[in-house]
Amino acid sequence: MINTTVERSRVPLTKEDFVSDQMVKWCPGCGAHAILASVANVFPKIGYRKENFMFVSGIGCSSRFPYYVNTYGIHGIHGRAAAIASGVKIANPHLSVWVITGDGDSMAIGGNHFIHVIRRNIDMNIMLFNNQIYGLTKGQYSPTTPMGSITKTSPQGTIEHPFNAGELVLGAQGTFFARVADTNPKLMTEVMFEAAKHDGTSVVEILENCVIYADKSHEVVTSKELRDDHQLILKNGDPMIFGKERNKGIRLTREGLEVVTLGKDGITEHDLLVHDQYSQDPGIHLMLAKMYPPAFPVALGVIRSAMYPTYDDLVEAQITYARENEKIKCVDDLLNSGEVWEI
C-alpha cells in the first residue's frame, strides 16, 4: 500500500487502461518497448486513479513515451522535463508525476534541472533511459558514453569522462536511486513500484539498449554469459551475494568494497554487507552505485531510498500555515493593507 495524497482508483485497473491509440514508433528491438510494457504492468498495481497519472518528457527517442500511454501528459522541450514536472507537481500535488528522459536529455542539456529537482526532492519518478548515445539525432556520443567510444562525433574515440548517473544523483543529495536493465522486466516492474512508493524524487536508471547506434553497449552487464557474474541484484536486508554459483559476495573493508568468495578463507554470509536502502547516510550507496566490471558487479535494484521531507509537502505546509496565520485573507485585504487613505 502506498501512502500518498494521490487519490486511489475505486475500480481495479488493467494494463489496457494505460494503452494509448497511437502507433509506437521506436525501432524494433529497442529497449524502450520493454520499459513501456513494464509501465503498463505496474500502473494498475500502483492503484491510483488513471486520471491522476501524468507523464512529462523532454526530447529524444525516450521522450516520445507520453504519446504511447493513455494518461495526461506533456512532451516538452529538450532537457526541461524535470523543470516542467516540477511545476506540475507543485501546482497539483495530487498527481503521480512520471518523467521520461534520456542520458542526453537529463545529464547534458538538462543537467541543471536534473540536479536541482533531485536536491529539492520534489515527489516525482524519473525514468532515465540510459542508452549511452544520442539516438534521435543518429549516433553522437552522450554524457554517459564510455571514454574512447567511436561515435559519429568522435571518430577517434571520445575524450570525455562519462557521468555515472548514480554518482550524480547521490552527489545532488538524491533520496532515491535505482538501477535496472531493460532485459529484466520483472525487476523493472518491482523497481518502478518502489519508485512510486517513495516520497520524493525517485531516479530509476534503466540500462537501455539502442540497437541501431550503440548496440550491446550494456553487454558487459546484460549478456547471458556475463550477467550472473556482473550483476548484483540488491534486496533490502539481504547480504550482497551474486555470481553464477551464488558464491560471491561484497564485503566492506578499510579500503572500501571488496569482492569475496563464500567458503574461501573462511568467509561466510555473515562477513558480507547487508543492503540497507533506507540508510540516511549515502556513503555505502555511493560505493555501490560506482561499482563496475570487471572488478565489481554492477549494482541493480533499489540502491537508495531514504526518507526526507518533500518540497511539495513543504510548500503545502507553508501555505496552510500562512492561511491560518496571516492577516491578509483575500486580495481586497491586500489592496487595503499598509498605508491607505480616503479622499
Place this chain on the structure above:
Amino acid sequence: MSKKQKLVELEDAVIRFSGDSGDGMQLTGTLFSDTAAVDGNDLATFPDYPAEIRAPQNTIAGVSGFQVRMGKSKIYSIGDFCDVLVAMNPASLKSNLKWAKPGATIIVDADSFDQKAIEKAGYITNPLDDTSLQKYNLIAAPITSLTRDSVKNKDVDNKTAVRSKNMFVLGILYYLFNKKLDNTLKFFNVKFKNKPVIAEINKIVLKTGYNYAETAELFKSTFIVPPANLLKGKYRNISGNIATAWGLLAASERSGRPLFLGSYPITPATEILIEMARHKSLGAKVFQAEDEIAGICSAIGASYTGSLAVTTTSGPGLSLKSEAIGLAVITELPLVIVNVQRGGPSTGLPTKSEQADLYQALFGRNGECPLIVIAANSPADCFYFAYMAAKYSMEHMTPVILLTDGNLGNGSELMRVPEVSELPPINPPLARPNDKDYKPYLRDERLVRKWALPGTEGLRHRIGGLEKENIKGNVSSDPVNHQVMTDLRAAKVQKVADYIPLLEIMGEQEGDLLVVSWGSTYGVIMSAVKEMQKQGKSVSHAHFSYIMPLPKNTGDVFSKFKKIIVCELNSGQFVNYLRMRHPEKQYLQFNKVQCLPFQIEELTAKFKEVMEVIS
C-alpha cells in the same frame, strides 16, 4: 506656532534626493513621498540607483538618486528638472546638478565637502566656495556634525548616529514644504519595533533637522503644495513591480485559478518575485527556479494543471525563455510572461530603463510564433494590465508577454484602490468532466481550445512541442495540417482584437500631428502634448497599451492626421512594427536610447520642429 517665513503656494514641486549608495536616499525619498501622498498630493517617483550595491565611497559611480514630484493636480511624469536638490556629498552634487532648475534650492551636507571628497568627485575647487552655484539657492548645512550632536547624550556609537543623517535632511525638507512629521514617526515605531534605541535616534534627528531649518532661518520662504483634486475614493502609493504582483493575485482570485509563479531573480524584476513570495496566504505558489528556463518551464507545467501560471524576468531572461515560450504557443496554454525591460543588449544597463525589448517580445522565437503583447503605462497601471494580461491569457488560451520596464517597476505613484469585484470577470474555458466531444485542439468561435485539467475524469490527453493534428491533437507532420495550424494560431491571437479596447485619441479627433507612444512613456508624452495644446497647436496623442494585436481602429485613427510621429525609448521598434502593419501611412519618429526618460522640453521642441514643416 513658530513664526513662519513667507508661504508660497506651488502647483507642483520636484525634489531630487542624491547621495552615496549607503546614504539611504531611496528610503528618504520614499518616506517623503509617503507623507506627501497621505497629505493628498498626487505624485510620481523615480529611483535612479547604480548597479553596484556599494560602489567606492564618494565616487560618481556610487551616487544613488530618488526623484519625487508632488502636485495639486494629476501628475503624469516625474518632471524634467527639480526645484530642490539634496546632495549629501560632492559626487552627488557633481552628477545631479544638471537636473536642477535655475534658481533651485540646493541642500548639501557641508561636512562632506572635504578636500579628498571634492577631488574624488572631480572638482578642482570647492563648489561651495567658488561662484559655480551662484544661480542657485544654496543651503550648506553641517548635517553630519549636527546629526552627531543631536544624539550625543544617547548611548550610541558615532557610526550609528551618523547613519541617521538622512533623517536630518528629511526634517529640513518637511519644514520647507510644511509637512507634518507624524507619518514618518509612525514608520520608525513599526520599522524599529525591536530596536527602540534606533527608533528614538531617528526620531530625534528628524525633529532636530526640522527645528534647525526653522531656527536657523534657512529659507526666505517655505512652500505648500495643496492637496490634489483627485476622484473620491481610497488611495495608496504603489510601485509598478508591486502593482504587477497584486494585479496577478487579483486575476487569480477572480478567475478561481490558483497562482503559480516560476521565476529566477533578475534586476529589475526581482521585486515581483519577492512580493509574491510574501503572499502564500492567498495560495500563491512561488517557485524560485534554478534558472530562467526552469522558471518558465515550471510555469508551463503548472499551467497544464490549471494554474494561472506566471514567469517574471527582464530582457536577458526573456532571451533564455524563448524556446519555452514557443512550447506554450504550440501547446496553446495560458501563461503570463512579465518582462521588466532594462538597458540592453546582453547584461547592458541592469538598473536603467529602456523600451528596447519590443522586437524580442514580438518576434524573438523560432517558427511562426504569435502571442499577445501588452505594455503597461504607469506604475499603478501595472496592476490593471497585469490583471488584463492574465485575463486574456486564460480566456484565449495563449501566452501573453506583459512589457513593463525599470522606470515603471521601480517608480511609484498614487493608485485609487479598486475592489476585486469591480474588475472585469475572468472565465477560463475549462473542459467539463467526461465531455464526450472533448478533443485537445477543438476550438470555439474565438478559435480557443479547451483547458482540460489533469485529474479530471474522461479527458486524458497528451500535448507537446511537436506539431499537432488539427482538432485531435495527435502528432502530425502533414504539410497541409501545418499550414492550417499555423494559420489558426495566428488567427486566434488576431481575434483578441475583438476584445481589447479601441485606441483613444487625447485631444482633437483629427488635426496636424498625432503623437504616438506606447508603454511607460505615456505620462511624459501626454504632458508634452498637453503643453502643445495649451499653446494652441493642433496636436493629439494616441497611446498604445495593446501592441499585439493592435486595436482595430488603429488605421482609422492614423488616417485623421496629416503627420504621425512615434516616440519611443529605442531606435524605432514600434514605428517599424507600425510600418509593417499599417504600411499605408508615413511615420516620423523620435527616439532616445540613453536609458533616461523623455523630457517634456525635448519632446515639445521636436513636435514644433516637425510642425513647422506642416505649416
